[in-house]
Amino acid sequence: MATYTLPELPYDYAALEPVINPQIIELHHDKHHAAYVKGANDTLEQLEEARDKEAWGAINGLQKNLAFHLSGHILHSIYWHNMTGDGGGEPLAADGVGDLADAITESFGSFAGFKSQLTKAAATTQGSGWGVLAYEPVSGKLIVEQVYDHQGNVGQGSVPVLVFDAWEHAFYLQYKNQKVDFIEAMWAVVNWQDVAERYAAAKERADVLLLAP
Numbered sequence: 772m773a774t775y776t777l778p779e780l781p782y783d784y785a786a787l788e789p790v791i792n793p794q795i796i797e798l799h800h801d802k803h804h805a806a807y808v809k810g811a812n813d814t815l816e817q818l819e820e821a822r823d824k825e826a827w828g829a830i831n832g833l834q835k836n837l838a839f840h841l842s843g844h845i846l847h848s849i850y851w852h853n854m855t856g857d858g859g860g861e862p863l864a865a866d867g868v869g870d871l872a873d874a875i876t877e878s879f880g881s882f883a884g885f886k887s888q889l890t891k892a893a894a895t896t897q898g899s900g901w902g903v904l905a906y907e908p909v910s911g912k913l914i915v916e917q918v919y920d921h922q923g924n925v926g927q928g929s930v931p932v933l934v935f936d937a938w939e940h941a942f943y944l945q946y947k948n949q950k951v952d953f954i955e956a957m958w959a960v961v962n963w964q965d966v967a968e969r970y971a972a973a974k975e976r977a978d979v980l981l982l983a984p
């Protein structure tokens with residue numbers, strides 16, 4: 772029995788048009804995300820084998836593979852739910868996401884400042900990476916992280932609540948080399964309800980995450 776499984780998409784392949792075309796969603800979910808799930812499961816098996824054989828020389832490489840594939844699986848699992856064809860705009864109290872709106876203002880000064888920072892963080896990734904809005908439990912605030920690959924440059928303990936995939940596989944078939952255009956277009960499909968739920972859950976569990984008051 773595999774430890775990790777590929778989650779179903781919460782919508783059909785065409786649900787995010789015109790921001791993301793169906794071909795991208797199909798390949799991204801069915802091939803790329805699936806590969807990370809397989810990679811994480813395979814790596815766990817290889818680690819077990821290495822322990823059985825006391826092949827400790829394999830550990831260094833396998834630990835890197837585990838971080839890469841597992842983080843890829845987790846970020847993509849969040850990514851699909853962060854988007855909806857009915858999304859976009861700003862989080863508003865009238866839509867029941869006032870706590871998130873307040874936290875963004877408190878953490879970044881304004882929604883506009885936050886939006887520009889996250890857009891820039893995602894668009895300026897060198898090579899492959901992500902722009903991430905995360906809840907940081909020590910300060911109790913939201914921060915933006917620019918993630919290398921799926922796992923680098925991350926503050927320990929932070930919980931991703933909104934993730935922008937800036938890998939070429941996320942946009943190249945439609946946007947070619949215009950990564951900035953893709954990231955800017957992404958704001959039109961953000962599912963603020965989902966982001967708000969993730970924020971509330973992370974905040975609720977902050978004390979558990981840190982084993983401190």
Ligand SMILES: [Fe+2]
Nearest residue numbers: 803936938941
């Ligand atoms: Fe991706």
